[in-house]
Amino acid sequence: MSFTPDIRLFSCHYTSQQSCADEGHELEQLNFPKNVKMTRVVCTGKLEEMTLLKAFEDGADGVYVVGCPADGCHNVKGSQRAAKRVEAVRSALGELGVEKERAKMFFLPRGLHPEFVGAAQEMNERVTEMGPSPF
């Protein structure tokens, strides 16, 4: 049975600059999965645990966050704070008997880098393998 996962990405404003290139078409040309819905935030440190859980409640099969390198966040500790919240969600998923890998934190450089597309493709492959969310 074919399955196209619903994947939600919450990304730092800086690390997702690539989404603005070529009037927003560059990511598509680089094979950024169309089923990854991106929300850009001013800083991933602003993300609440509840925002990530709400995505699962709204039907996401996988949720991931892309922030600045842990030691190079524009707002000093923003991406470190985000990683703590992602870890809290992963822990809660584990408690509920759900694969922790449905949530993940990525630390990526700012600007235009292939890793941004790579992270989306990695999540897409991983969640596709796991199948639909049990929620």
Add this chain to the structure above:
Amino acid sequence: MIIAERKPLAEIIEMVQDCKKILVLACRGCVTVCSAGGEREAEILASLIRLGLKKAGKSAEVFDASLVRQCDKEYIDAIDQFKGQYDAIVSTACGVGVNFIANLRPDDHVFPALNTTFFGASAEQGIWSEQCAGCGHCVLHFTGGLCPVARCAKSLMNGPCGGSVDGRCEIDSEVDCIWQMIYDRMGRLKRQEELTASAPIRDWSTSRHGGPRKQVREDLTV
């Protein structure tokens, strides 16, 4: 303040598995400060209960709200605004709050979302340590302000015991020997001589040994 931590989700979900309308009720007192049961934690827990029940093939309306405190009658009365909207309350207050709701709402189902752990203080962000045991007979004036009841594994009144090594407790080398700290502190305060007097046999009836405790202040009752 009172320190607490969330119970395992499986335990909480088992409590409410047959409920159809669940109120997750936060407390804006101590458990907010220790990030265990404030508004934010109640909102998260409500979401996790919804997800957990859904995964189990059950459905329920789960919503969250908060009270200023759950240890005063006038604040408990605010629960009435949700009358008819819940068939169970999951309280994210300490055990006092859960008991108080049970006392004042005899027909309501109330479940604890937290394990209440101790009276403590913020050692640093995200870390709390026990400082007081609420024993009802404070001896801090004899010990330089450091509590041997709460902070000595044996609650010794004439410590340290023979297990203290290099200022650490024998139960765990990460735990300070509070009696070592008391002696050092009293020395700094030039009061170490006071520690040569033996503390008398202690009356523990003011602690839990005397059963549930109650305090009446005639000057405040009306």
